[in-house]
Amino acid sequence: xxxxxxxxxxGDGIGPEIVDEAIKVLNAVAKKCDFTLSYKEYLMGxxxxxxxxxxxxxxxxxxxxxxxxxxxxxxxxxxxxxxPRELRPETGLLKFREKMGVYANLRPAIVYDELVxxxxxxxxxxxxxxxxxxxxxxxxxxxxQPRENDGFKAFNTMVYTKPEIVRIGKTAFELAxxxxxxxxxxxxxxxLEVSQLWRDTMNELSKDYPDxxxxxxxxxxxxxQLVRNPKQFDVIVTGNIFGDILSDTxxxxxxxxGLLPSASTGDKTAIYEPIHGSAPDxxxxxxANPIATILSAAMMLKYTLNEEKASDLIEQAIKDALKxxxxxxxxxxxxxxxxxxxxxMGDKIVEYI
Amino acid sequence: xxxxxxxxxxGDGIGPEIVDEAIKVLNAVAKKCDFTLSYKEYLMGxxxxxxxxxxxxxxxxxxxxxxxxxxxxxxxxxxxxxxPRELRPETGLLKFREKMGVYANLRPAIVYDELVxxxxxxxxxxxxxxxxxxxxxxxxxxxxQPRENDGFKAFNTMVYTKPEIVRIGKTAFELAxxxxxxxxxxxxxxxLEVSQLWRDTMNELSKDYPDxxxxxxxxxxxxxQLVRNPKQFDVIVTGNIFGDILSDTxxxxxxxxGLLPSASTGDKTAIYEPIHGSAPDxxxxxxANPIATILSAAMMLKYTLNEEKASDLIEQAIKDALKxxxxxxxxxxxxxxxxxxxxxMGDKIVEYI
Ligand SMILES: CC(C)[C@H](C(=O)O)[C@@H](O)C(=O)O
Ligand SMILES: CC(C)[C@H](C(=O)O)[C@@H](O)C(=O)O
Numbered sequence: 001x002x003x004x005x006x007x008x009x010x011g012d013g014i015g016p017e018i019v020d021e022a023i024k025v026l027n028a029v030a031k032k033c034d035f036t037l038s039y040k041e042y043l044m045g046x047x048x049x050x051x052x053x054x055x056x057x058x059x060x061x062x063x064x065x066x067x068x069x070x071x072x073x074x075x076x077x078x079x080x081x082x083x084p085r086e087l088r089p090e091t092g093l094l095k096f097r098e099k100m101g102v103y104a105n106l107r108p109a110i111v112y113d114e115l116v117x118x119x120x121x122x123x124x125x126x127x128x129x130x131x132x133x134x135x136x137x138x139x140x141x142x143x144x145q146p147r148e149n150d151g152f153k154a155f156n157t158m159v160y161t162k163p164e165i166v167r168i169g170k171t172a173f174e175l176a177x178x179x180x181x182x183x184x185x186x187x188x189x190x191x192l193e194v195s196q197l198w199r200d201t202m203n204e205l206s207k208d209y210p211d212x213x214x215x216x217x218x219x220x221x222x223x224x225q226l227v228r229n230p231k232q233f234d235v236i237v238t239g240n241i242f243g244d245i246l247s248d249t250x251x252x253x254x255x256x257x258g259l260l261p262s263a264s265t266g267d268k269t270a271i272y273e274p275i276h277g278s279a280p281d282x283x284x285x286x287x288a289n290p291i292a293t294i295l296s297a298a299m300m301l302k303y304t305l306n307e308e309k310a311s312d313l314i315e316q317a318i319k320d321a322l323k324x325x326x327x328x329x330x331x332x333x334x335x336x337x338x339x340x341x342x343x344x345m346g347d348k349i350v351e352y353i
Numbered sequence: 354x355x356x357x358x359x360x361x362x363x364g365d366g367i368g369p370e371i372v373d374e375a376i377k378v379l380n381a382v383a384k385k386c387d388f389t390l391s392y393k394e395y396l397m398g399x400x401x402x403x404x405x406x407x408x409x410x411x412x413x414x415x416x417x418x419x420x421x422x423x424x425x426x427x428x429x430x431x432x433x434x435x436x437p438r439e440l441r442p443e444t445g446l447l448k449f450r451e452k453m454g455v456y457a458n459l460r461p462a463i464v465y466d467e468l469v470x471x472x473x474x475x476x477x478x479x480x481x482x483x484x485x486x487x488x489x490x491x492x493x494x495x496x497x498q499p500r501e502n503d504g505f506k507a508f509n510t511m512v513y514t515k516p517e518i519v520r521i522g523k524t525a526f527e528l529a530x531x532x533x534x535x536x537x538x539x540x541x542x543x544x545l546e547v548s549q550l551w552r553d554t555m556n557e558l559s560k561d562y563p564d565x566x567x568x569x570x571x572x573x574x575x576x577x578q579l580v581r582n583p584k585q586f587d588v589i590v591t592g593n594i595f596g597d598i599l600s601d602t603x604x605x606x607x608x609x610x611g612l613l614p615s616a617s618t619g620d621k622t623a624i625y626e627p628i629h630g631s632a633p634d635x636x637x638x639x640x641a642n643p644i645a646t647i648l649s650a651a652m653m654l655k656y657t658l659n660e661e662k663a664s665d666l667i668e669q670a671i672k673d674a675l676k677x678x679x680x681x682x683x684x685x686x687x688x689x690x691x692x693x694x695x696x697x698m699g700d701k702i703v704e705y706i
Binding site (some may be wrong): 085088090094120121122125140142144147149150151152153154155156157158159160161162175188190192193195196198200219220221223224227228229239242244245246247248249251252297 | 494500505507509512545547551581593598653
């Protein structure tokens with residue numbers, strides 16, 4: 001029987017609650033589809049600081065690198081925000097992404113018909129919307145050297161090399177092939193040299209994908225178009241900081257961030273996590289929405305473990321549960337038949353599987 | 354009688370049509386408020402390239418610097434997009450901003466009750482919204498050195514010094530004092546050193562403005578919040594590229610970019626222009642919406658010439674014309690009683706004055 005080694009990072013706040021539900025659902029589909037999953041838990045973020053003194057213990061780096069994929073909850077909280085920069089949860093997170101080599105961050109933004117009212121955008125603007133944002137995750141201004149702050153002057157460097165652009169470009173083109181075959185590359189080539197190289201490289205690369213249509217958009221216009229007419233997009237590919245901004249904008253097209261999963265993939269391993277944070281304000285209350293994490297687990301099955309059928313089963317179960325009016329508290333305002341807590345939503349999804 | 358010297362740059366595409374209407378309206382209020390305006394026209398952008406060989410002739414730089422303020426239409430068009438970088442309209446525009454020392458770009462996003470349906474956002478989300486985005490305009494990654502593209506590796510530098518942050522911060526705090534007294538500073542201080550200096554400096558500066566509430570927001574969250582709940586914002590202050598992106602997002606809160614003016618101010622002179630582009634596709638058809646340019650002229654009266662009464666008169670006339678159902682073609686779908694062309698809309702606003 002096929003077995004996969006999954007590393008688990010529950011993290012802080014609502015992290016443990018939502019990851020537990022995802023594991024429950026994973027076990028249910030595994031059983032149904034005849035494979036097994038072995039889990040090993042590692043520490044990161046605030047809880048790692050409290051337990052080991054550092055946000056990213058070496059053991060976590062080792063363990064995740066040696067696993068097939070990592071399922072991740074969320075990290076951080078006010079408690080650790082005043083620590084020196086090198087000890088903060090975010091620093092751990094960035095180092096983690098870099099060490100895992102996960103250069104491609106995939107963030108799907110899919111509007112479910114049942115929740116078309118959950119967005120602040122008008123239903124007719126978003127109905128049927130299905131966007132995949134592909135964000136470069138371990139380069140650009142996040143990691144660029146030199147960087148400095150002497151208290152009078154501070155700077156960072158936004159830098160890309162051609163191979164970095166090619167590999168993220170390939171990810172986007174390959175994904176588009178399985179979708180509507182359109183890639184929109186977002187940059188600021190009318191101002192930035194680094195964007196000009198980005199654009200030139202994407203144009204070159206597109207010759208290898210004659211079946212995929214490539215277009216270019218400036219980042220300011222892209223931010224605008226995501227609000228004006230999000231349905232025009234299929235795959236969006238962009239650099240690290242533009243992707244940070246645009247994927248959050250795209251999430252607002254869907255509206256409820258409790259529904260949005262993400263994948264961070266590369267050549268070594270992959271990390272799957274909800275896009276929302278650790279929500280310390282509702283941690284422990286049992287009311288968190290586990291769907292984003294469960295959908296992240298579904299992405300893991302599809303993109304890393306190649307268990308497409310199991311992945312589809314989860315997605316369908318979630319759609320069915322939503323269609324039948326089951327909601328967590330954050331979605332209670334949108335045609336709820338019954339409002340479930342975190343554990344009950346996990347159970348409900350298992351039922352539908 | 355008070356007289357002001359206004360430099361005029363009509364530019365490309367619809368630029369000439371819309372600027373002509375703004376001048377018409379300016380003359381009408383000047384007459385009513387007992388001052389005079391002298392205009393002098395200068396070339397920039399595509400038309401400057403065609404006429405003089407460069408996008409920003411020295412004569413334009415000189416002329417605008419020696420004027421009280423500049424009323425600007427729009428520049429650019431496909432025709433000039435393939436020119437080498439140093440000859441492109443955008444390069445001229447950036448050089449122009451730098452030479453004019455206009456470090457503060459003000460972009461109000463005000464939702465008119467009459468056009469509350471023009472946005473893709475739900476009316477209840479935007480009704481009554483009144484945001485002022487203050488974007489740093491002559492620093493940051495747009496102008497940072499070093500910058501390079503060798504065809505394999507390319508980079509830009511995002512840099513700010515404390516005095517640069519202080520002067521834009523002051524602009525924001527002063528503006529907030531005349532509004533709802535709240536400034537939200539947007540950065541990415543959890544990742545970037547340049548943002549940490551930005552945040553520290555804003556905190557320091559806020560001590561001089563105890564009557565204004567300062568908050569901070571990460572740029573990804575700000576992009577999201579502008580869509581989720583734009584009414585939470587009063588004044589937003591941010592760096593050059595974040596401001597480029599966020600002000601375009603904010604414009605979508607209003608919906609119709611034909612209504613959105615901007616001001617670029619500094620210690621030497623000021624430039625007033627609509628936020629929309631030169632729209633070559635409709636140039637010469639006479640159907641362009643002149644309101645954004647007319648509102649820019651109203652900002653000029655208020656912020657540079659201190660003719661507040663004249664400015665209010667224009668704003669009120671526009672509100673009245675909209676309330677009575679007069680629309681240009683771009684707004685025809687929103688409760689139009691009569692659709693006017695560009696010249697007729699200018700005339701109508703003069704009538705209301
Ligand atoms: C927490 C922060 C460093 C992170 C980022 O900017 O990448 C977050 O915003 C994200 O998008 O995962
Ligand atoms: C044309 C471009 C260089 C410019 C900018 O990025 O500043 C434009 O987007 C703007 O916002 O005025």
